[in-house]
Amino acid sequence: MLFGRNKLKEGDYVFISQEYSQKIRLIIGRIIHLAGSVARIRGSYIIPLGLLEKVTSGRGEGRPRQVLENPDPNNCIFLLIDNVETGNIDEEIDISSAKMNWINEERFHVLDGWIKENLPELFANVLRAASIEDRMQARSILLEKMNSLYERDLKDHMYAVARSTKIL
Secondary structure, eight states: OOOGGGOOOTTOEEEEEEEETTEEEEEEEEEEEEETTEEEEEEEEEEOHHHHHHHHTTOOTTHHHHHHHSOOTTTGGGTSSSOOEEEEEEEEEETTSSEEEEEOHHHHHHHHHHHHTTHHHHHHHHHTOSSHHHHHHHHHHHHHHHHHOOOHHHHHHHHHHHHHTTOO
C-alpha cells in the first residue's frame, strides 16, 4: 500500500497478493472504488497451481519458494510460466489484509495479456513435457502463438521469458 503523495486512488492499476482458501491468489486489476480500507477491484485473478504443487512436493526450493512466499509485479512471471487457475474478478478487497502494489498501465496490460492469451498453459506444456517429441510440439505451438501476437510489449516480454527459460 502506498501512502502520502503516492497514495493509491480510484482508477489506479494494482497488483495484489492475498491468502485465499489456504493458497495464494494474485489479482491484477483496476481500483473502481476506494472507501477506507476497502477497495473494489475489477480485473483478473491468478492462483499459481503449478508452482504451489512444485513447492509443496519439495521440488521447488530456493527461488520458486521465495516467489511464492513474496510475490510482486517484478517476480510474478515465475508464477505465470506454469499451470494456473485464472478468472475475472470484480469484488471488494480489504486492502489492510492484502499486499497491494501500484503498477503502471503498461505492466497491467502485459500481465493481463499473459492471462487472456493463455500463455501460462503454453509455457507449462513446454516446460513439463514428458518427452522430447512432446516438448518440441509444445514449443512449436508456443512459437506460433508468440509470432501471432500484435501487442508489442507483450510479445517482447514473452520472447524475453522464452529466452530466460531456455525455450529459445
